[in-house]
Amino acid sequence: MMVSTEAPAVIQHTRIKKIYDEVNKVIVGQHYMVSRLLIGLFTNGHILLEGVPGLAKTLTVSTLAKALSLHFQRLQFTPDLLPADIIGTMIYNQKTNVFEVKKGPIFSNFILADEINRSPAKVQSALLEAMQEKQVTIGEITYRLDPPFLVMATQNPVEQEGTYPLPEAQVDRFMLKINIDYPTKEEELEIMRRMSDINFTADINPVLGKEDISQIRNEINQVKISSSLENYIVELIHGTRHPAEIGLQDAAKYIQYGASPRGSIYLNLVSKALAYLNDREYVLPEDVKEAAYDVLNHRIILNYEAEADGVNTRQILEMILKKIRL
Numbered sequence: 001m002m003v004s005t006e007a008p009a010v011i012q013h014t015r016i017k018k019i020y021d022e023v024n025k026v027i028v029g030q031h032y033m034v035s036r037l038l039i040g041l042f043t044n045g046h047i048l049l050e051g052v053p054g055l056a057k058t059l060t061v062s063t064l065a066k067a068l069s070l071h072f073q074r075l076q077f078t079p080d081l082l083p084a085d086i087i088g089t090m091i092y093n094q095k096t097n098v099f100e101v102k103k104g105p106i107f108s109n110f111i112l113a114d115e116i117n118r119s120p121a122k123v124q125s126a127l128l129e130a131m132q133e134k135q136v137t138i139g140e141i142t143y144r145l146d147p148p149f150l151v152m153a154t155q156n157p158v159e160q161e162g163t164y165p166l167p168e169a170q171v172d173r174f175m176l177k178i179n180i181d182y183p184t185k186e187e188e189l190e191i192m193r194r195m196s197d198i199n200f201t202a203d204i205n206p207v208l209g210k211e212d213i214s215q216i217r218n219e220i221n222q223v224k225i226s227s228s229l230e231n232y233i234v235e236l237i238h239g240t241r242h243p244a245e246i247g248l249q250d251a252a253k254y255i256q257y258g259a260s261p262r263g264s265i266y267l268n269l270v271s272k273a274l275a276y277l278n279d280r281e282y283v284l285p286e287d288v289k290e291a292a293y294d295v296l297n298h299r300i301i302l303n304y305e306a307e308a309d310g311v312n313t314r315q316i317l318e319m320i321l322k323k324i325r326l
Contacts, residue, residue: 012216013279018207022067025202027060028194029187036178036294037064037152039273042216045175045266046131046151048116048298055180057154061112066204068213070109070148075127077119083126087136101138106130107145109210113153117165127151128170148213168257168301175266177298216276223272225283230268232326233288237264239320240300251319254306259299267295285326293317 016038023034033049037060040047049057058074065072075086088104105111106127113127130136131151135144153174155166171177183191194200208216241258243251270291275283293314300313 012208012212012219015207015212016216016277019064019067022204022207023060023063025204026063027056028191029183030056030060030180033057033060033178033180034064035277036176037061039270039277040152040175041068041148041150041213042220042276043175043266043269043273044148044150044217045269046153046173048171048174048177049152049154049180050177051154051156051180053156055182057180058112058114061110061152063204065110067207068110069206069209072110072112073105073108074112074114075105076114077116077123079118079120081119081123083122086123086126087130088138090139099139101141103138103143104136106136107143109146109148109150111149111151113151115155116153117155121167124166124170127153128173132173148210171298172260172262174298176270176294178294179297220269220272220276223275223281223283225268225272228326229271229283229285229288232285232324233264233267233271235324236267236288236292236296236320237261239324240296240316243316243320246320246323248319248323251316254302254309254311254316255300256303257301259296263296263299267291270295289321292321 019038020031020034027034037047039045049061051057062072062074084104086104087106088102090099091102092098093100111127116124116127126136130145130149134147134149135142137143182188237259239246239248239258240255240263243249243255267288271283271287274287274291275281278287296317297313300316302311302313302316306312
């Protein structure tokens with residue numbers, strides 16, 4: 001048996017690139033979404049995917065799960081869903097005259113919460129509690145969820161009838177909020193040709209396992225970030241809360257609440273992950289700026305005046321990033 005002389009980090013980077021190849025067997029384009037899903041997985045953070053129907057959000061997550069050798073569960077959220085349908089419940093066994101635990105689909109590695117905003121608040125809270133605590137309680141017993149545990153939630157930003165918007169405090173638990181855009185003309189042509197073949201199939205080969213993911217997490221943890229960049233992150237977060245203090249009076253009138261402390265924590269983590277995926281052992285300012293949009297776009301709460309003037313969080317973030325410099 002041949003023994004590899006490559007460093008572990010080099011081996012893992014090679015495998016990560018193979019993940020994209022495996023996913024591309026099924027998915028056309030969407031490289032950005034796949035990279036963000038991997039960042040969430042490698043940094044132990046959950047992701048909220050927002051986009052109109054038909055952009056392959058569900059298919060991308062399920063395909064990625066196959067390439068990662070992880071147990072995958074898809075939960076279709078509906079108005080009649082109950083918390084027990086997710087976490088499980090106690091069932092009475094008439095033969096033994098005792099209550100037995102029936103675990104729900106939450107006991108998996110990769111959870112796709114499809115159209116999470118279609119279920120009532122109790123169901124959303126049951127899922128989000130599991131996301132935060134990495135455990136669920138059934139009856140009087142608490143069960144730990146096996147790592148890695150990652151939730152990818154999707155929601156439709158267009159259709160609002162029959163939906164229950166996620167409260168800001170619950171949305172804040174997602175590390176990243178990814179806005180999925182339409183494919184390019186070239187990508188759509190390839191999608192049309194590929195999916196018009198009724199017999200189209202693709203064999204997805206597993207690339208990474210649980211041990212590999214654990215090792216990658218440790219390697220990302222070793223990525224260096226300078227004290228000046230740490231201070232830069234704190235300044236950005238502070239700028240979302242008090243824009244007038246940095247000379248952005250125009251932005252101040254639109255912001256109701258700035259980013260929470262999770263914003264600085266996740267901005268640090270995602271910046272390290274971006275550096276790692278770019279084969280670097282240190283974080284650059286460009287990593288922080290690139291991470292800022294997906295980490296902070298759902299943590300800045302705008303008021304009604306912003307909506308009336310057509311101002312969105314991305315525009316606010318652009319103003320803050322231009323104003324605050326290293």
